Each structure stands twice: as structure tokens, then as C-alpha cells.
Amino acid sequence: MTKCLECGSEIKQTEGRRPRKFCDNKGKCKGAYWLKNKPKEPRYVLKSTLDSVVAKYEGLLSVIPKGNRIDINHLIDAARGRDASGINEDELNLPSQIEKYEAEIRTLGESSLAKRRKLFLEGKIRELKNGKL
Ligand SMILES: [Zn+2]
Numbered sequence: 001m002t003k004c005l006e007c008g009s010e011i012k013q014t015e016g017r018r019p020r021k022f023c024d025n026k027g028k029c030k031g032a033y034w035l036k037n038k039p040k041e042p043r044y045v046l047k048s049t050l051d052s053v054v055a056k057y058e059g060l061l062s063v064i065p066k067g068n069r070i071d072i073n074h075l076i077d078a079a080r081g082r083d084a085s086g087i088n089e090d091e092l093n094l095p096s097q098i099e100k101y102e103a104e105i106r107t108l109g110e111s112s113l114a115k116r117r118k119l120f121l122e123g124k125i126r127e128l129k130n131g132k133l
Pocket residue numbers: 004005006007008009022023024025029
């Protein structure tokens with residue numbers, strides 16, 4: 001007498017047939033069992049891979065001057081297109097762009113089209129203020 005590997009209920013084996021390991025629970029026991037017991041991915045890397053990653057990391061570290069290793073502001077400035085003074089021309093023009101949008105909002109009426117335009121412009125202003133443009 002054999003028992004289902006998942007739920008433990010008894011399985012009637014048919015003589016002359018391959019022995020069954022799971023009960024006839026519409027395949028649920030078999031699926032659940034393999035989900036719990038499936039072989040896990042090996043959690044290791046080859047020593048040579050580890051060595052090459054460490055070497056690459058140490059190589060990167062060695063070209064960064066010691067004083068700047070935790071100062072990433074210059075990278076952020078570069079990404080935002082700022083020069084050494086920390087000023088980006090687009091950022092200088094932000095207030096005027098926001099004023100332009102706000103001026104347009106004041107001219108808009110109460111029509112549904114005007115309301116939609118207003119929402120759009122308010123979104124643009126929010127984006128500008130959050131530095132997303
Ligand atoms: Zn079962």
C-alpha cells in the first residue's frame with residue numbers, strides 16, 4: 001500500500017502498471033509537491049568569475065580619487081548638464097517657462113477644453129518644479 005507523496009492519502013496501485021506516487025487529486029498533489037521540492041538553482045559562482053568581478057571593482061575604485069569616492073555630486077551635475085559652477089542653462093530658464101504657463105492658465109476660461117489645457121499646464125509646471133524636464 002503506497003501513500004501520496006503530497007497529501008498522504010492511500011493510492012490503489014494497478015498491477016502490471018508503473019507504480020503511482022501521487023493520488024488522483026486532479027494533478028494538484030503532483031504539482032504542489034514539485035513546486036515545493038523542485039531542485040534549487042545552485043547558489044555559487046566559479047572562483048574565476050568571482051576573481052574577475054573583484055578585480056574589475058578594484059580597478060574601478062583605483063581610478064577614482066580617494067577624496068571623491070563617496071561624493072557623487074559631480075556625476076549628478078554632469079548628468080543634468082551642469083558645468084563646474086553647478087548651473088545649467090535650462091534650469092536658469094525654468095522660472096520664465098513656469099511664468100509663461102501660469103500666464104496662459106490665467107487667460108483660460110471655464111470650458112471643458114480650457115480645463116483640460118489647465119490640467120496639462122499645471123502638470124508641466126509641477127514637472128519643471130520637480131526638475132523632471
Ligand atoms: Zn494527494
